[in-house]
Amino acid sequence: MTIKRTDKGWLADIQPGGRGSKRYRKTFDTRAEAQRWERYMRAQVDRAPDWMPPRQDKRRLSELVRLWYEGHGVQLRDGKRRCDALLRCVQAMGDPIASDFAREQFVIYRAQRRADGLKDASLNREHAYMRALFGELARLGHWTAPNPMQGLRLIRERQHELAYLSAEQIEHLLAVLEGDVRRIVLLCLATGARWSEAERLRAEDVTGELVTFHGLGTKSGRSRSVPIAQGLADLIRGKRRVGRLFRPSYHAFRTGIERAGICLPAGQLTHVLRHTFASHFMQQGGNLLVLQRILGHSTVTVTMRYAHFAPDHLREAVRLNPVAALTLG
Numbered sequence: 001m002t003i004k005r006t007d008k009g010w011l012a013d014i015q016p017g018g019r020g021s022k023r024y025r026k027t028f029d030t031r032a033e034a035q036r037w038e039r040y041m042r043a044q045v046d047r048a049p050d051w052m053p054p055r056q057d058k059r060r061l062s063e064l065v066r067l068w069y070e071g072h073g074v075q076l077r078d079g080k081r082r083c084d085a086l087l088r089c090v091q092a093m094g095d096p097i098a099s100d101f102a103r104e105q106f107v108i109y110r111a112q113r114r115a116d117g118l119k120d121a122s123l124n125r126e127h128a129y130m131r132a133l134f135g136e137l138a139r140l141g142h143w144t145a146p147n148p149m150q151g152l153r154l155i156r157e158r159q160h161e162l163a164y165l166s167a168e169q170i171e172h173l174l175a176v177l178e179g180d181v182r183r184i185v186l187l188c189l190a191t192g193a194r195w196s197e198a199e200r201l202r203a204e205d206v207t208g209e210l211v212t213f214h215g216l217g218t219k220s221g222r223s224r225s226v227p228i229a230q231g232l233a234d235l236i237r238g239k240r241r242v243g244r245l246f247r248p249s250y251h252a253f254r255t256g257i258e259r260a261g262i263c264l265p266a267g268q269l270t271h272v273l274r275h276t277f278a279s280h281f282m283q284q285g286g287n288l289l290v291l292q293r294i295l296g297h298s299t300v301t302v303t304m305r306y307a308h309f310a311p312d313h314l315r316e317a318v319r320l321n322p323v324a325a326l327t328l329g
Helices: 031-047 061-071 079-092 103-115 120-140 167-176 179-191 195-199 230-237 250-259 271-283 288-295 300-309 316-320
Strands: 003-006 009-014 024-028 210-213 224-227
Touching: 003 031, 009 031, 024 031, 061 079, 061 120, 079 103, 079 120, 103 120, 167 179, 167 250, 179 195, 179 210, 179 230, 179 250, 179 271, 195 250, 224 288, 271 288, 271 300, 288 300
Parallel strands: none
Antiparallel strands: 003 009, 009 024, 210 224
């Protein structure tokens, strides 16, 4: 047994344990690589005669996704959606063998998806899902190799200006709405609730002057309560004492926006109500940490996007800059 050149490269064909022992064969690009591998194999057998090289991991990425879902994803509120997103991503990359997968493959996939018009935020979400997949599998004991997504940076996203309604636009909008859609809009404007949270509200969730958005219906999975005026509480609850308060009204809201002559950026239809609450809250001198709790943000970093609406935002720049102490003239 020896090292010899073949059409595919340098073939190392050895029996490190001697005649009758297990035979190992592997092809390398160079003779030096084959020689280093031969020395490594012989050293392993010398130290431990029963040693066996680890078996090659033939699992495909799709199998790892299913392991992730069974061991972790099933416990997440959006686990099924995340699992489906991972499977679509994996299939688009050709469902490679996991041990052969490298971040360069994801970079190529990401570039193609970006060329197809997918937004950077969506691509970064897929990136985070893939990185978390290997991290969680490592914690579960299903992955021992390094995380192939480690070191790959997210795409730098352009910060979009958040649209919000002026007091005049709010009046115009409310003037063209009626029924459930009008009550949902009032609730969102008064509490900063997401449209889905308000639309699913039940009569039992309105107690006195307090509205509670329960965990199963919120994005974060955590419940939160927001006080409202008694008059608004009576209006949205009406005569109901149990059950859902509103019918689905998304399309009615879209029609109302058009009738009111309000133009909104793409992707900011119902969410403009949440932005409007937060923007007006800060313009009136509201506290950022209080706003965080009202909106249900898990970290204040997300809430910071509304900080510039505060009337005293960065006002210390006027008082503390080095020119402030000078007499100008």
